[in-house]
Amino acid sequence: MGMSNQWSNDPRELLRPGADFDLATFDRRGTPGWEGDKAEAKELMDSRGALLYELQERLYAEGRAGGKRSVLIIVQGLDTAGKGGIARHVMGYVDPQGVQLRSFGVPTEEERSHHYLWRIEKALPQPGRIGLFDRSHYEDVLVVRVDELVEQEVWEPRYDEINAWEKELADSGTIILKFALMVSHEEQGLRLMERLDRPDKHWKYSPSDLTTRANWDKYQQAYQAVFERTDTDHAPWYVLPADRKWYSRLAATEIITRTLIEMEMTWPRVRWSDDVQRRKLADTMTTASLAESLAATEETVRSAIEESIDVKLEAAALVGRDEETTRELADAKRQELLAELEQNIAHKRELLAARDDAPSGSEPAEQDSKKSKKSKESGKGGGKGKKKKKSKKGKK
């Protein structure tokens, strides 16, 4: 957690294009706000894995419980800027089932027959999901403007239209983050040449990349206009220097993480009674299995509680909340959860005791006999909490 101190400032403040932002003098090799080196960046990102994983899971859970919020991450940039790397990274740290990845190429005939926002609206993330767009409606004021695919009087009004559309989207509960990966002309040349040189990257090269590159200055102007006219508080732009891929990935991960933390997501409350469900479930389990579950409960739940509290503390530290208050809140939460745990264990003991005293009626009894056949197959319940940790480590 302390590692987050390698950020001198919140990258969201450092990378927003201000009123006086000038892309022409923007250092595309810079690492604004990062006081560590490349290796430390990798370390920090990996150490974020469990946090990001849980934050996304909370968002997903909120959506399943009827929440309306979602996150839309828009990634723009010229060829070789590293858009795909951002996708791989966000995906790498969270459960892919919670992410909707969409890449927008040249519009199909059907897409062209509709308003340019039509295909975008169709791809918006559902509640509880993170939507990641590789290119987006901004192409309709970038390539469309540079290649003059439509008249200026057609693309000119789009900036305001996009702002209004994004405002509506934000008001409906979608948190919008817009990343522009800015690679230098020099670095793009090196990366394109590498594609030409490497047999395994050859297929990524297209002669049309040179046509786009020839329009470099026009694209820079078009991006400058995008930043000047569509950087809003409801849908902020973050301009990421992209000559060092590790930095742009680090900054994007950090911005996404901090944004998710500030969404203040908590596990949804359920509308059914734990005790009733536990009793009904126990009725379907063999006595041996119930005993096994009881034996595992303490370790499994405690480690889950501790892990989730660690995440809470890391999150709080990351967004610079007061450490003492945070710790007090965490301790209170821990006490509450441990009290629940004790009740649950007590309840399971009762259920097991009842089972021992008087093996329940014919229905369960018959089930017992059926399942005792399966007993040898049954899993050791112990250490399931660890299993979960592993699966998280797997994300990193």
Added chain:
Amino acid sequence: MGMSNQWSNDPRELLRPGADFDLATFDRRGTPGWEGDKAEAKELMDSRGALLYELQERLYAEGRAGGKRSVLIIVQGLDTAGKGGIARHVMGYVDPQGVQLRSFGVPTEEERSHHYLWRIEKALPQPGRIGLFDRSHYEDVLVVRVDELVEQEVWEPRYDEINAWEKELADSGTIILKFALMVSHEEQGLRLMERLDRPDKHWKYSPSDLTTRANWDKYQQAYQAVFERTDTDHAPWYVLPADRKWYSRLAATEIITRTLIEMEMTWPRVRWSDDVQRRKLADTMTTASLAESLAATEETVRSAIEESIDVKLEAAALVGRDEETTRELADAKRQELLAELEQNIAHKRELLAARDDAPSGSEPAEQDSKKSKKSKESGKGGGKGKKKKKSKKGKK
């Protein structure tokens, strides 16, 4: 590579339900064909990362070059069987942009108004992609049959209909793999109880899980029927024991990897001339940048070639091809690629030499001056090959 020997047999042979397959006696805690332990399983899976990553990239490249092939992975299983874990794993090892993940829940009103295959067809992977279905059209002969959502005369013909539909799909170039995760009644009880006990997993529990669990035997019969009637050579079923999550994930990864290897994908040939493109690209680069690129070429391309040959050898060993023949083929390929490399380097030398002798005309000159401002931003080309390796390691 030698590690693949921990598989006593090809899991595709061991996990296909034969004519005499009986789900009632199927050991859901077994680890058929795996002679290693859990830790070795994790090791092997991680060692597969680079291989899987490159195989998926080749498939994607093939699709971009006009190839028609795709892969469809269908994952079925009752609650807590670990369907999500399979998704996380496949996604974890490959570029998520090459994977189309789709989860099929209770049909929407619109979906219900169409044929049951309508929503499935809409979600099929595009050429070059891997489609991963969490549940599928098989729900229309599973839950639909168990809950009697339609009459038997409606679901009964679906088995044949599905076989015919999958045959057409396979003939059109989609490789189909169907995984059934079979968890024991005992283990499902333990996993459901854990969801009840753990505050962070609570939201995953639903009282309806108990209704489904109450229909356990009916579901087993429905799955048995699915295996008897829809396990075909064009769309095979693999029944994975799921009480040990690590095994079902290992087996799925292995089956997917071997299937991709046997698709014999090669990097697509390009239709344009390298030399022309290299010259044109060089014209857009500063002399310093071109020199930097030249200096990096040897190391970058050699490491890319070696990596891709390692992958070839691993792949060949995995599907048990003759080692000597494989090595001869690999050496021949290496010679071919190294010869190309030498030509490319020679060409870049020429281009640079020409640059030194006579700095090219006004157009490039003006560009030079523009870009020399950026020179300090330019990246060190050296070790880009390593960068790629890192990004792969990132997958693991």
